[in-house]
Amino acid sequence: MRIIHILFKQGKLLNFLNLFIAIILFLFLMALSINMQQAKLEVGTMSHFKNKQLYKISDGLINEEDVNFFAKPSNYDRLHDFSELMHASTQFQYYIANWQPIGISDFKGSAIFGAYYELGHSEQTSNRDGKEYSSIKSVQVTQNVFDLNVVQLQQGRTFDADEYILTGDNIPIILGAEYAGVYQLGDQIDIDYYFQTFKGTVVGIVQPLQKIVTNSRPELLLDRYVLLPLMSLSDPPSYLNKNAVKYPVFFKALLLTRANGMIISELDPLSIRKIVGSIAQKTGFDQFSIIGADSLRINTLVQMTEANQFTLLLVSSLMFVITMSILLLTLFIKTKKNVSTYKVLLISGATLNHVCLMISIQSFITYLIGSIIPCLITMILTGFSIPIFLTYLLLVLLLSLFMTIMTYLFVKKIFSKLDIVRELKG
């Protein structure tokens, strides 16, 4: 340790330069690990959609047709049956991520969570049962949204299968990463969802930078969103007639949301029409059209993400080569400058390998110190994301180890060039 302490005391300017370069290198490593993790996630996510055909079901219940359709109570059942069979189909995946603001009373978050914040609108509120509800960004999702988009949580859990069934006034909710610190797991929140009030319980918080494909967008960043399960009815609406009378808007909206989903499949349009046509015939609901959706847009997104990943790797490799060269250059200057110290060590009982090892350990310590600031930045930027932190830590250790070995070999080479043993003659 004493030798290492002396090595740190020698050539302070060069040591600081080395530390500075190490910090720069690890900042790039940090950017790389965050982006790689994100790009990996995005490519992984998009791969579930890549080369698949996407179709949208769009109901034709507009204006008068809507009024006429819901005038008959049996049509609620038809619409319910149609969406249930669509969700149950084994020939395609029926996927819904529906962008729909919800109301939250006594909202603790800032304006950034407002439903229309990004559009420049101020917070919107509404009153229900004497409570004021703020309009908040929300997306209602089916179970396969979590699987297909590989959504990662930093705390808590995703929704259980039985939580996708409407059974009462309680509803689990999952919050975007920026809600961390605003609400905690287990917090209860009063929610206004399609004009019906629910008691929401926070069961999970999503990791930062998680994205999903929604019905209307190829990419939605979940950081500021409240996720709700897109619930199905436990019984046909005719059984829930009383409620249907009491909450007509909620039932209508819920049934229409569940019916207007996305079909993800490798099947061609004709086959899809045939399958959906048969479901329509079986349930008696045929007031919809099938729209060929965003396969091309999603494929382009996948290609762009892959290209981004490649560019990132290229830039990082270039940066790595440049910083490595500077590090080795400073190491060369430092080694030549400290020859007198190495001579003293050699004649005092240290072996050449021992001296090389001490210089390498000094470099290793420098790299570790240099990785602390980027590490803290990583933790703050990613909201203390453990997977990204672990990826970064692994890269730091591997790189530091690699650089230490390089230092050892390089110093040994310098020593053999300097012929330090013969230099002892004075």
Next chain:
Amino acid sequence: MLLALKNISKQYNKHVVFSQIDFSCDTGKVIAIKGKSGVGKSTMLNILAGLERPTSGQYIYQNKQMEHRSYNFLTKFRSSTIGYISQFSPMIPELTVLENISVPLWFEKEEDQKQQYMKQIEALSYLFEIEHLLHQNVKSLSGGQLQRAGIIRALVKNPPLIIADEPTGSLDDETASLILNHFTSLKVNGTTTIIATHNDSVSNHCDETYLLLKEGLVYAQ
């Protein structure tokens, strides 16, 4: 016999420094190796100190073959056996004189031994008159003072073999004499000192003098 060189040759690439020289010495002797600059005095001393390996021939130290040993082995041998003094003693500029002299103790594990060596440093510092400089930074020392500090560092562990390459080159006559007398005084402990020099006054202090010529090493007196 403490050590022997048999048919030793040394060359760097195609440059032959010397070839087929023989040399031996007993314990408790002070020996001078004289010769002109460039004849290979330092190289011969480096081989004896385990700093370099001969190109051919044998180096035997206390009946052990040394010429094929690894540099790591030779370093340990040097650490335990040799006190090496060069013409300009290298120093670690960030340390004080005492810290520089104590560097060999960094590799010593036994605390009792360290204490003993510290006493030795104190005694030698008084003997070589640098006791008042021990806590000063080495940068403030003159060449002669540095050389004395370097000599103390070489002697601190009581090595049985002292290899000194022009040790008094940067010292005044009085100090040079003091140091050479100290080498002589160590003979009673069985310490052998081999000094490379081209100075007659140095060789006058020695028991034996050898002359290193291009043709080989010859006994001079």
